[in-house]
Amino acid sequence: MNDQIAIPCVVMRGGTSRGPFFLARDLPTDPRARDAVLLSVMGGGHDLGIDGIGGGNAVINKVAIIGPGSVPGADVDYLFAQVRVREGIVDTSPNCGNMLAAVGPFAIEAGLVTAAAERTHVRIHNVNTGKLIDATVATPRGQVTYEGEARIDGVPGTAAPIELSFPNAAGARTGRLLPTGRTVDRIDGIDVTCIDAAMPVMLVRAADLGCSAREAPSDFTDSRFRARLENLRIEAGRLMGFPNPAAMVIPKPVLIAPVSEGTLNVRYFMPHDCHSALAVTGAVAIATACVTPGTLAADMVGSLAPPVPITLAHPSGQLVVRLEPGPVARVQRTARRIFEGHVFARRAHLPQSVLAA
Structure with a gap:
């Protein structure tokens, strides 16, 4: 028996973050089994993620899991996971807006969204918060492009602009703009x-x-x-x-x-x-x-x-x-597709529920 499991994966930079993008269908649906896979591929248990594709900084220990939209009006679902490689923890409590910048391009190139002639609008359901976010992606001649003149601080060079629009962002996790009921x-x-x-x-x-x-x-x-x-x-x-x-x-x-x-x-x-x-x-x-x-x-x-x-x-x-x-908050970001192929999870790291699937 092969002691490793190959999983389709695309590594992308989104804004000032970077990490693997997975199609939801390629990962276990059970959260505990899914998290075990993510810890294995990212190198959980070591400060530098040395036995995986994670790193020594939180901005490159991020994972995006993308699937078809599951709520009305959404083109795609986006589940974000922050992998804390040092502690061996996968935290899906927050959203990540930098990784979000790469969701639109990934979804289009994965065939989840059909590209328009010049710019493609992708409505993203962030599973972590339940919020909908709009992304506008440059798609000249119906294809994603990563080249352009947009520049964002924290990333060298220029790239195609991606506009993110956050309507009604208040209460993303708590349901209230001011969760304590006080401004201070x-x-x-x-x-x-x-x-x-x-x-x-x-x-x-x-x-x-x-x-x-x-x-x-x-x-x-x-x-x-x-x-x-x-x-x-x-x-x-x-x-x-x-x-x-x-x-x-x-x-x-x-x-x-x-x-x-x-x-x-x-x-x-x-x-x-x-x-x-x-x-x-x-x-x-x-x-x-x-x-x-x-x-x-x-x-x-x-x-x-x-x-x-x-x-x-x-x-x-x-x-x-x-x-x-509205209220609406708009932010310009850029993204880039860096690598595609398979990443390997070690069977020894995974629970029997994954191995039996």
């Missing part, structure tokens, strides 16, 4: 804003933790700072209604500070390591906080209301979220 909560002597729009986040003034929100990601190595931020995050998660936030990657903690050019300086954590750029879903949440009176972000930036661009400075540059009445 005080935890261990620190003011925080808990907000849920595309992604549940906890906003903290950087200065209150002795930071500037202009640090490089590698600067956040102090164990006392990391422990304090994690304690704040866990308590914020409890206030937001999550039963065991210590075992989840949400809410995401975000440091915010004033900026001379733009709207805010931000440092976004995933949740323990600082992002080298910025999560799209996190950016939508931060931008929404900027136009929600009474939040820490709104108090910092002053009176803003849609339609308005929110420019967020991150370690690799800037990300702009265009807020429009």
Whole structure:
């Protein structure tokens, strides 16, 4: 018997993230069996994912699982999984807006969506949150192209633009824009804003933790700072209604500070390591906080209301979220197809339910 199982796989970059894309039909339907497969192919149990295709950073330990749309109006389903290779955990509680940028191109090339002559609109059902997101993909002559003049900070070179539109993003996981019912909560002597729009986040003034929100990601190595931020995050998660936030990657903690050019300086954590750029879903949440009176972000930036661009400075540059009445949040990203073939799961890693299938 072959001691490995071959699974069709496409590796794609979506925005500033990268990871394997699978068709749902090629993975087990049982969540425990599916997660065992994902841990095997990503290299769970090692900081660097050395025995798989994962890596030493959360932005390349991401998985997208795509299938036909299962709700009215959706072209495709998109289930996102954050694989925590170090701990051997697969977390499907959040969405990922960067990986989302590659869902449209993948779905078209997989035959799940028929390409239009110039631009193809793909309505994506994010299974994690139940939300619908619209993606507009360049398809000249009815084919996906990855070449173009769009540039996003955190990715070298240029590529074809992909516009993501998040209508009614509030309450993605909790059902409420302000899950605690307050614009500001005080935890261990620190003011925080808990907000849920595309992604549940906890906003903290950087200065209150002795930071500037202009640090490089590698600067956040102090164990006392990391422990304090994690304690704040866990308590914020409890206030937001999550039963065991210590075992989840949400809410995401975000440091915010004033900026001379733009709207805010931000440092976004995933949740323990600082992002080298910025999560799209996190950016939508931060931008929404900027136009929600009474939040820490709104108090910092002053009176803003849609339609308005929110420019967020991150370690690799800037990300702009265009807020429009509706409410709708629009973000431009790019993507690229990198590899296609088969990835191998080790039979020794999988439960009997998978092996018997």
